[in-house]
Amino acid sequence: xxxxxxxxxxxxxxxxxxxxxxxxxxxxxxxxxxxxxxxxxxxxxxxxxxxxxxxxxxxxxxxxxxxxxxxxxxxxxxxxxxxxxxxxxxxxxxxxxxxxxxxxxxxxxxxxxxxxxxxxxxxxxxxxxxxxxxxxxxxxxxxxx
Amino acid sequence: xxxxxxxxxxxxxxxxxxxxxxxxxxxxxxxxxxxxxxxxxxxxxxxxxxxxxxxxxxxxxxxxxxxxxxxxxxxxxxxxxxxxxxxxxxxxxxxxxxxxxxxxxxxxxxxxxxxxxxxxxxxxxxxxxxxxxxxxxxxxxxxxx
Amino acid sequence: xxxxxxxxxxxxxxxxxxxxxxxxxxxxxxxxxxxxxxxxxxxxxxxxxxxxxxxxxxxxxxxxxxxxxxxxxxxxxxxxxxxxxxxxxxxxxxxxxxxxxxxxxxxxxxxxxxxxxxxxxxxxxxxxxxxxxxxxxxxxxxxxx
Amino acid sequence: xxxxxxxxxxxxxxxxxxxxxxxxxxxxxxxxxxxxxxxxxxxxxxxxxxxxxxxxxxxxxxxxxxxxxxxxxxxxxxxxxxxxxxxxxxxxxxxxxxxxxxxxxxxxxxxxxxxxxxxxxxxxxxxxxxxxxxxxxxxxxxxxx
Numbered sequence: 398x399x400x401x402x403x404x405x406x407x408x409x410x411x412x413x414x415x416x417x418x419x420x421x422x423x424x425x426x427x428x429x430x431x432x433x434x435x436x437x438x439x440x441x442x443x444x445x446x447x448x449x450x451x452x453x454x455x456x457x458x459x460x461x462x463x464x465x466x467x468x469x470x471x472x473x474x475x476x477x478x479x480x481x482x483x484x485x486x487x488x489x490x491x492x493x494x495x496x497x498x499x500x501x502x503x504x505x506x507x508x509x510x511x512x513x514x515x516x517x518x519x520x521x522x523x524x525x526x527x528x529x530x531x532x533x534x535x536x537x538x539x540x541x542x
Numbered sequence: 543x544x545x546x547x548x549x550x551x552x553x554x555x556x557x558x559x560x561x562x563x564x565x566x567x568x569x570x571x572x573x574x575x576x577x578x579x580x581x582x583x584x585x586x587x588x589x590x591x592x593x594x595x596x597x598x599x600x601x602x603x604x605x606x607x608x609x610x611x612x613x614x615x616x617x618x619x620x621x622x623x624x625x626x627x628x629x630x631x632x633x634x635x636x637x638x639x640x641x642x643x644x645x646x647x648x649x650x651x652x653x654x655x656x657x658x659x660x661x662x663x664x665x666x667x668x669x670x671x672x673x674x675x676x677x678x679x680x681x682x683x684x685x686x687x
Numbered sequence: 688x689x690x691x692x693x694x695x696x697x698x699x700x701x702x703x704x705x706x707x708x709x710x711x712x713x714x715x716x717x718x719x720x721x722x723x724x725x726x727x728x729x730x731x732x733x734x735x736x737x738x739x740x741x742x743x744x745x746x747x748x749x750x751x752x753x754x755x756x757x758x759x760x761x762x763x764x765x766x767x768x769x770x771x772x773x774x775x776x777x778x779x780x781x782x783x784x785x786x787x788x789x790x791x792x793x794x795x796x797x798x799x800x801x802x803x804x805x806x807x808x809x810x811x812x813x814x815x816x817x818x819x820x821x822x823x824x825x826x827x828x829x830x831x832x
Numbered sequence: 833x834x835x836x837x838x839x840x841x842x843x844x845x846x847x848x849x850x851x852x853x854x855x856x857x858x859x860x861x862x863x864x865x866x867x868x869x870x871x872x873x874x875x876x877x878x879x880x881x882x883x884x885x886x887x888x889x890x891x892x893x894x895x896x897x898x899x900x901x902x903x904x905x906x907x908x909x910x911x912x913x914x915x916x917x918x919x920x921x922x923x924x925x926x927x928x929x930x931x932x933x934x935x936x937x938x939x940x941x942x943x944x945x946x947x948x949x950x951x952x953x954x955x956x957x958x959x960x961x962x963x964x965x966x967x968x969x970x971x972x973x974x975x976x977x
Contacts, residue, residue, distance in 0.1 A: 704846065
């Protein structure tokens, strides 16, 4: 993974379940933390996108669980941009405890306006689109689909 | 508890923690389900209050945990109005598994408008206020503080 | 989807986010409710599997979000067995509001023992394995991959 | 608050609700993070207590919400020991955004063994009890009830 951003997460008691491991849905929440920090690190924090009338609801999510995370673990969430199109983008994630890979996943997001309508960013908000292209560091459409 | 409403809840795996019992914060979520059903049963469902520009954010919450709830338990959440004032209201709750009382709690709510500002309902929305008084079945201010 | 089980879910306020729609990770929790009811309806409730020393941790999960669910929506989660092997099984899910399909998804589960080790159910617990085959209603390995 | 520990929390999107503010139950989760870091800072991390057969389930929790926290806020959770007895302890919490106090709360915890039975720590585990007394920095029973 090149151009990825790493975020540290400490597992909360609330995130465990009675199997003694982290409940699987929480990885999607960690992915959210990962991409928020990825965007912030690139100068495009979510609240600013939102202030510009752009929301990025999740339209697809997936996760493969290889080994369980446990209470109090210190994890690293590595986030990378996987795809950038004028109507959507996709991130991919790897969750590590030390060197051990615990999980991998992806989330795909639509570009929508405040009313929740899909927008073609290149057409409707060309300035923001160029900023995204430039800051996210991949020419549009170069991600591996 | 007179004039209370009973709602059934089935404990989700997601709600357990590694102690093998329900994580304590989830009781507040069940209280939310309890008061939503209480309000619906009285003809004042939350979405309708919201449509009239009224929100009821929680300003205080408390819970006493007497015995743990466990995965797959079928619980009863008994909800009653505890206090009704022109600026706020309070509910109280009891959580049972069968006859066994597992937890008791309260939540207090401010009346706020869409902008999040506190409102004196009796003054600002007298019609809605009279409706609340009538439907919630207790004369305003008669709850046990 | 044949042989599927339908469960009713009411969206909780806790499940919404500031976009005014359900936060995406909660669909995985609803899937959990869906398969729990699926298994219960077939006479194999989770607590009984657990009592027999069998756990079914999620090893893969995916969800496609087509249209947002909102607070207080009454949803139907339709659950079907997608695959049954001696070491794992897979469910698939559809979430509806009325006739409208909101989301589809899958979860895959390993068979593990109390120590969290993978088990070949057909070899290690043949009786439970035959029960699973019979009750889940599909000959092993006949699911559409 | 003397002898308190401060932890930093960044608000997650998952923690917001459709009112555009943090859903109230999440403060209890932040309190959990606060006391975990409090204990770690005093050399008594939760996993070590658990390894010694001691669990601290919540028996009472309360929270007053003064001003809403919002997505992406950086918060400080200040945690202090409020009471230490041989059968239970209590923490109190303050949540700040910068200098602004957003919420205050308490949690009370029983000492229980692995089987979930209450234990008198001073009698059953005198060494751990003395360690707790010493490290938590308040003579037993001196907290303000």
